[in-house]
Amino acid sequence: MAGVQVSNVSRSFGAHKALDNVSIDFADGGFYALLGPSGSGKTTLLRQIAGFDFPDSGRISIGGESVERVPVEKRRIGMVFQNYALFPNMSVADNVAFGLSVRGEAKAVIAAEVQRALDLVQLGKLGGRRPHQLSGGQRQRVALARAIVTKPRVLLLDEPLGALDKALRVDMQIELKRIQREIGITTIFVTHDQEEALTMSDRIGILRDGRLVQEGPPEEIYDRPKSEFAATFLGDANIFRGDSTGNGIRLPDGTAIAAGVGAALAAGAKASCAVRPERIRIATDGGASDATNANMLKGQVSKRIFAGNNSTYFVERAGQTLKVIVQNTGADRLAEGQNVVLRWSPESTVLIAAS
Amino acid sequence: MMTTRILEGLGRLYIFLLLAFLYLPIIIMALMSFNVSPFYQLPFEWTTEWYASLWQNDQLISATWNSLEIAIITTIISVVLGSAASLALYRYEFRGKKVLQALLFPPIAIPWLITGTAMLIFFFGVGIGRGLFAILLGHVALALPYVIVVVSARLQTFAPELEEAARSLGANQWQVTMRVTLPWIMPGVIAGGLFAFAVSFDQFVVSYFLSTPGQTTLPVEIYAAIRKGFTPEINAVSTIIIVVSMALMLLTARFFKFGGEK
Numbered sequence: 381m382a383g384v385q386v387s388n389v390s391r392s393f394g395a396h397k398a399l400d401n402v403s404i405d406f407a408d409g410g411f412y413a414l415l416g417p418s419g420s421g422k423t424t425l426l427r428q429i430a431g432f433d434f435p436d437s438g439r440i441s442i443g444g445e446s447v448e449r450v451p452v453e454k455r456r457i458g459m460v461f462q463n464y465a466l467f468p469n470m471s472v473a474d475n476v477a478f479g480l481s482v483r484g485e486a487k488a489v490i491a492a493e494v495q496r497a498l499d500l501v502q503l504g505k506l507g508g509r510r511p512h513q514l515s516g517g518q519r520q521r522v523a524l525a526r527a528i529v530t531k532p533r534v535l536l537l538d539e540p541l542g543a544l545d546k547a548l549r550v551d552m553q554i555e556l557k558r559i560q561r562e563i564g565i566t567t568i569f570v571t572h573d574q575e576e577a578l579t580m581s582d583r584i585g586i587l588r589d590g591r592l593v594q595e596g597p598p599e600e601i602y603d604r605p606k607s608e609f610a611a612t613f614l615g616d617a618n619i620f621r622g623d624s625t626g627n628g629i630r631l632p633d634g635t636a637i638a639a640g641v642g643a644a645l646a647a648g649a650k651a652s653c654a655v656r657p658e659r660i661r662i663a664t665d666g667g668a669s670d671a672t673n674a675n676m677l678k679g680q681v682s683k684r685i686f687a688g689n690n691s692t693y694f695v696e697r698a699g700q701t702l703k704v705i706v707q708n709t710g711a712d713r714l715a716e717g718q719n720v721v722l723r724w725s726p727e728s729t730v731l732i733a734a735s
Numbered sequence: 736m737m738t739t740r741i742l743e744g745l746g747r748l749y750i751f752l753l754l755a756f757l758y759l760p761i762i763i764m765a766l767m768s769f770n771v772s773p774f775y776q777l778p779f780e781w782t783t784e785w786y787a788s789l790w791q792n793d794q795l796i797s798a799t800w801n802s803l804e805i806a807i808i809t810t811i812i813s814v815v816l817g818s819a820a821s822l823a824l825y826r827y828e829f830r831g832k833k834v835l836q837a838l839l840f841p842p843i844a845i846p847w848l849i850t851g852t853a854m855l856i857f858f859f860g861v862g863i864g865r866g867l868f869a870i871l872l873g874h875v876a877l878a879l880p881y882v883i884v885v886v887s888a889r890l891q892t893f894a895p896e897l898e899e900a901a902r903s904l905g906a907n908q909w910q911v912t913m914r915v916t917l918p919w920i921m922p923g924v925i926a927g928g929l930f931a932f933a934v935s936f937d938q939f940v941v942s943y944f945l946s947t948p949g950q951t952t953l954p955v956e957i958y959a960a961i962r963k964g965f966t967p968e969i970n971a972v973s974t975i976i977i978v979v980s981m982a983l984m985l986l987t988a989r990f991f992k993f994g995g996e997k
Contacts, residue, residue: 432899452902459903465896469918479904482914530904 382443382533383408383566384429389438389448391424398424399435400590406534411560411567413577415614416587422570423538425587429568430536431455442533458527458565459536463543464519466511472522473498473507479530497529498522500559517548524556528563535560537569541576553580574614578602586610602656604641607735611654618660618702621734624651628731633698637675642731650734657705659728662693662714663721674723677702681718695720761977768970785967792968794949798956799972801867802936805952809874809935814928816875817882822916824883825890842880850877851944858945869945870952874935881934882927889923925987936980 384406391399399421406412414422427433429440431452440448447455466475473494474481480490498504501521511519520540527535540556541549557580560567571577577584578598586593586601586609594601594610605611608619620637622629624645628638629652637653645651655675679697691713693704704722714720771780789795824836842850854873855865863869893916901911917924939954946955953976957969 430903432902452899453905453907456905457903459900461896461900463894463896465894465900467897467901467915469915478901478906478914482901482904482906482910526900526904 383410384534384568385439385441386425386429387439387441389425389428389435389440391428391433391435397590399428401438402587402590402592403438404585404592404595406566406568407583408566409564410582411557411580412569413581413584414568414570414587415572415574415577415584416593417572417613419589420587421590422572422587424590426536426538426568426570429534430457430459456530456533457536458530458532458534460520460523460527460538460540462539464511464523464540466519466522466526468511470511471507472503472509472511472514475511475522476507476526476529478526483530493529494525497525500528500562501525501555516544517552520544520552521555524559528559528565532565535565535567537567539570539572541571541573549576556580578614584614586613588613604730605654606643606732608652608654608732609735611730611732616657616703616705617654618657620653620655620700622651622653623647624649624731628726628729629653631698635677637729638726639729639731640726641729643733645731645733652732652734654730654732655724655728657692657703658690658707660702660704660722660724662695662704662706663723664714664718674725675729677722679720679722681714681716681720684714684716686713693720695722764970765974765977768967768974770967773965773967785971788966789968789971795953795956795960795968795972798951798953799976801951802953805867805871805874806932806936808871809878810928810932812875813878813882813931814924817879817927817931818886818917818920818924820879821883821886821890821920822912824887825893839880839883842877843884847877847938847940851941854941855944865945865947867946867950870942873941873945874938877938877941878931878934881930882924885927885930886920886923889920889926893919929984929987933980 386402386404386406389399389402390397402421402425404412414425416422424433428435428448429442431447431450431454435448438448439446442455442457467478470478476494476497477490480493485493494507495504498507501524503518503521503525506514506518511522514522523540537556541552544552553576569577569581581598583596584598584601585595588609594606598614601610601614605614605617608617611617611619620629620631622631622637624647625636626645626647628636630636639653642653643651677697679695679702681693682696682701683694685692685694688708690705690707693706693714695702695704702722766779767775768785769779769781769783770776771782771784824832851873854869854876858864858869858872863872897915897919898911901915906914937954938952939958942952943955943958946952951959953972957972960966960969
């Protein structure tokens, strides 16, 4: 096992800057998600760490050893591919055995290790099957067993759950996390699914246009996004734009919004506030304010989407549509067209420098 | 109901006619190789006389061995070179790759008569001259594009992640090729080999141009024999070759599903 350090890595393909001076420290034994839209450079970064491609500049080290010019077959990494990339001409057991076999391990050692890896992913009895005889979830497990049986220093996963249906994906998320904890391997996981990143990882790195936008534990990024992009890409957010007042912003129509967390900005600078939809309370117009320091805005419900455990209200105000999520507590639901008052606390409001 | 039945009947008739068109001449030739009359006269009278006299025909037998030898060596050389070339074209980007790929196809379309003439002139020019070695060189040159086309087509169905997965598991380039890529393209390699064998074994024009009297291949020998005067021995040798090559084809088709995905 080993940590991975990426320092000032840049990589261009022609005129396109796929990675622009990216530095991340992946701690030993951690579960790390690289999150970003397609074309953000997250897969390029993973391929640099794997060794399929070399950076134009910058350093990559695994366990303290510089590897940025070491080809993939000498890096001792394990990788799970998006479409699993199981060898179709081999049985499940032979797929898992491949890494040990090219290393020239003894047959008896290989058989024992393969069985242990297959047991770990709960496929102990399917060693004789062919990949095409397996379900998507089973193939995923074989790919994982094949990647970890060689005891790699780091496990790299390229959108491994993307091809699975929703229910199976949730099962596999739990399973993957269990296996990762059990063997304690440093894991770097590329995904464009923010929910997956939030639920599985110890730390998240958000990438956009080849740059690292923000990096930290999921709670920190969700509660204190440092940019509008981070706020809207990881979860949902209402964004207000205006001029900084030092402890909040003033909207173009004069309304003040107080922010309790986020950047320290001088008054007068362009700034934004981000508010999560579930932090906003919604009430019918005319109701009394229940908190003196609450931010307050008036608006009209334009649409309600009922999703069982909660409802999403779209509220129109001054040319802006705000999103409010209300838990289903049995209280009366609001009708479309109704005038409402929105209230939320400054502690739920993140001040962000204008990008 | 009625129309589907009629259509089904028409379909069967079509397939029957197609097979008849393909196989009737061959079947008649095979039957005549067992007929007493050398002039295709009926009624049919069974004999194996022509097979017996074929056994005495040293010229025909040595030409058959020449043909087999050349076809087998041509197959081996063109399969090895062609598969390696296909892999290189698949894996690497290099200057002039597009031009090279484009230039691989025309030789298939150029009439063999012209290729044969060109080879004869060229081989004389460089001092190779005529003979079995010249024939072998010519056949490899003719067969190579077929192997590359067939193997490259198979490679198009190969998932490049498989090579990446193998490398991530520590396999070097040779191990990746032998254990992952080659097993996948094997049906293409076998099919390409069959093509190469057929191109060489059936080859008349180029062999005719490049052979010397006495040192020649079966098709050239058959042609020479027919010009001297037709004998049912030709039917006999043809029948043997057809039986052997059909058995070879059917066996290969049985073990390798051509173009199959699994």
